[in-house]
Amino acid sequence: MRGVSLDSTKADDIALVIEEAIVSGELAPGTVLRQEQLSEQFNVSRTPIREALRRLAALGLVSFVPNRGVRVRTISRDELHEAFLVRAELEGLATEIAAGKMTRELLAELDECERRFAEISQDLRSREPGEERRSIMGEWVRANHSFHDVIYRAADLPLVEQLAKSARRSFSGPAVWAPGDHSIDELYARNAEQHRAIKQALHAGSAAGARALAREHVLSSFNLLETILEQVGAQPRDWQRGRAARR
Amino acid sequence: MRGVSLDSTKADDIALVIEEAIVSGELAPGTVLRQEQLSEQFNVSRTPIREALRRLAALGLVSFVPNRGVRVRTISRDELHEAFLVRAELEGLATEIAAGKMTRELLAELDECERRFAEISQDLRSREPGEERRSIMGEWVRANHSFHDVIYRAADLPLVEQLAKSARRSFSGPAVWAPGDHSIDELYARNAEQHRAIKQALHAGSAAGARALAREHVLSSFNLLETILEQVGAQPRDWQRGRAARR
DNA sequence: GATCCTATTCCTGGATCCAGGAGCCGCTTC
DNA sequence: GAAGCGGCTCCTGGATCCAGGAATAGGATC
Numbered sequence: 174m175r176g177v178s179l180d181s182t183k184a185d186d187i188a189l190v191i192e193e194a195i196v197s198g199e200l201a202p203g204t205v206l207r208q209e210q211l212s213e214q215f216n217v218s219r220t221p222i223r224e225a226l227r228r229l230a231a232l233g234l235v236s237f238v239p240n241r242g243v244r245v246r247t248i249s250r251d252e253l254h255e256a257f258l259v260r261a262e263l264e265g266l267a268t269e270i271a272a273g274k275m276t277r278e279l280l281a282e283l284d285e286c287e288r289r290f291a292e293i294s295q296d297l298r299s300r301e302p303g304e305e306r307r308s309i310m311g312e313w314v315r316a317n318h319s320f321h322d323v324i325y326r327a328a329d330l331p332l333v334e335q336l337a338k339s340a341r342r343s344f345s346g347p348a349v350w351a352p353g354d355h356s357i358d359e360l361y362a363r364n365a366e367q368h369r370a371i372k373q374a375l376h377a378g379s380a381a382g383a384r385a386l387a388r389e390h391v392l393s394s395f396n397l398l399e400t401i402l403e404q405v406g407a408q409p410r411d412w413q414r415g416r417a418a419r420r
Numbered sequence: 421m422r423g424v425s426l427d428s429t430k431a432d433d434i435a436l437v438i439e440e441a442i443v444s445g446e447l448a449p450g451t452v453l454r455q456e457q458l459s460e461q462f463n464v465s466r467t468p469i470r471e472a473l474r475r476l477a478a479l480g481l482v483s484f485v486p487n488r489g490v491r492v493r494t495i496s497r498d499e500l501h502e503a504f505l506v507r508a509e510l511e512g513l514a515t516e517i518a519a520g521k522m523t524r525e526l527l528a529e530l531d532e533c534e535r536r537f538a539e540i541s542q543d544l545r546s547r548e549p550g551e552e553r554r555s556i557m558g559e560w561v562r563a564n565h566s567f568h569d570v571i572y573r574a575a576d577l578p579l580v581e582q583l584a585k586s587a588r589r590s591f592s593g594p595a596v597w598a599p600g601d602h603s604i605d606e607l608y609a610r611n612a613e614q615h616r617a618i619k620q621a622l623h624a625g626s627a628a629g630a631r632a633l634a635r636e637h638v639l640s641s642f643n644l645l646e647t648i649l650e651q652v653g654a655q656p657r658d659w660q661r662g663r664a665a666r667r
Numbered sequence: 668g669a670t671c672c673t674a675t676t677c678c679t680g681g682a683t684c685c686a687g688g689a690g691c692c693g694c695t696t697c
Numbered sequence: 698g699a700a701g702c703g704g705c706t707c708c709t710g711g712a713t714c715c716a717g718g719a720a721t722a723g724g725a726t727c
Binding site for chain 4: 668669670671673674676677679680681682684685687688690691692693694695696697
């Protein structure tokens with residue numbers, strides 16, 4: 174395994190790797206995770222694997238059925254909606270608090286992130302759908318996160334940050350929408366505009382404005398996302414109790 | 421162990437018991453949890469204990485230091501504040517959503533919970549400080565929870581509910597404040613009033629009003645709590661890396 | 668007498684082993 | 698031919714065993 178940090182257990186390392194795989198969409202929702210398979214994949218015994226899976230289960234990334242194993246959690250549209258509602262409130266809160274704590278350095282950093290994000294958004298929209306677009310999309314997601322991370326840093330609310338990120342995690346965006354779809358261009362444009370507005374509100378020190386903007390930013394992402402999902406025809410499957418149910 | 425539900429592993433059962441012990445304050449913050457001690461206490465091997473501890477660590481109830489064990493998480497005033505901020509937003513959200521979904525049955529149930537809560541609050545205030553007061557306080561906490569639970573049930577937002585409860589959990593109220601202290605009588609009175617107001621807003625179907633009331637309800641609890649903690653003189657200890665750090 | 672080094676002990680993390688539950692397949696029986 | 702029953706296999710959950718890190722106490726050295 175690359176990057177095994179000192180002062181961490183194998184279980185923790187493995188949990189992080191699996192988590193990353195789930196969030197990135199590499200492990201599709203519904204995938205069954207076999208302890209033995211994972212243990213040989215990571216060259217460890219099943220013990221740390223089980224501890225890692227316990228952790229992921231507690232975080233809600235996998236669902237756990239006693240004596241029957243774990244599988245990557247599928248998320249229903251309702252749950253997705255809820256996750257966005259929560260994020261909207263928490264990001265609103267964090268941004269409100271941040272408004273009163275922005276230093277000159279943080280504002281500069283925010284400007285830079287905003288600029289970069291706008292640049293990448295523009296870049297993305299100018300490209301034709303295709304494979305190279307997918308790679309840039311990774312950049313886009315990262316830039317998006319950096320922007321919000323600056324705000325979290327300013328707000329200095331670790332718990333809020335952790336919860337919001339965990340809610341953000343519950344939806345592995347790029348893994349779902351088709352990168353070769355121009356209908357998300359609207360998302361790029363709108364998001365960039367919203368980031369700009371949030372940035373300005375923070376410059377102005379407007380706590381209430383920043384909160385409202387951040388909240389709407391998240392909610393509008395959900396609305397747009399929902400229409401995209403409808404077009405793509407994503408089908409959230411219920412899977413409790415498994416395979417060829419009946420017949 | 422009492423109440424081992426079928427279709428659950430020992431690790432899960434144990435995690436729940438320990439969680440309860442932590443939340444109720446039976447296990448004081450800072451307590452070191454030894455695997456072997458727990459294993460003989462529950463009459464199991466260390467394996468399920470470790471899995472239970474992993475789960476609690478993921479939930480944030482204990483902090484985990486590799487090779488050095490776990491201890492019950494101490495919470496700083498800042499963290500406590502944050503937890504209340506989060507709860508305020510989430511309860512506000514849930515209550516807003518609930519406002520549009522209240523059925524006749526739910527309203528009746530809410531009335532009953534509100535009535536009971538007011539009754540217990542009144543009962544508590546009329547008593548002199550003492551041991552019997554502590555037992556009633558348990559009733560009070562339960563009644564308080566039931567009231568909010570009705571709202572969560574109406575809102576039908578499991579994720580929000582889960583997160584809010586986890587935030588609520590982060591502070592084990594009755595374990596901290598002294599039951600023989602009349603300064604919290606104000607809390608009882610104010611909480612009862614606020615419950616009544618929230619109930620009325622839900623009857624009126626006022627989503628915005630219900631949200632604001634619920635949010636302020638939580639925030640005001642924190643404010644009052646803070647003054648009480650100051651009186652009691654609670655001292656949140658940092659403990660990272662243990663004891664005699666450099667004299 | 669104080670400090671640094673070392674050995675011992677304790678405890679956690681990981682590996683391996685064993686028991687039991689769940690699904691499946693084939694056989695039997697009606 | 699279909700349904701019910703019993704055994705087989707796979708896989709998880711739990712117990713036990715082993716290795717290594719951390720703290721401590723004791724001794725050696727300055």
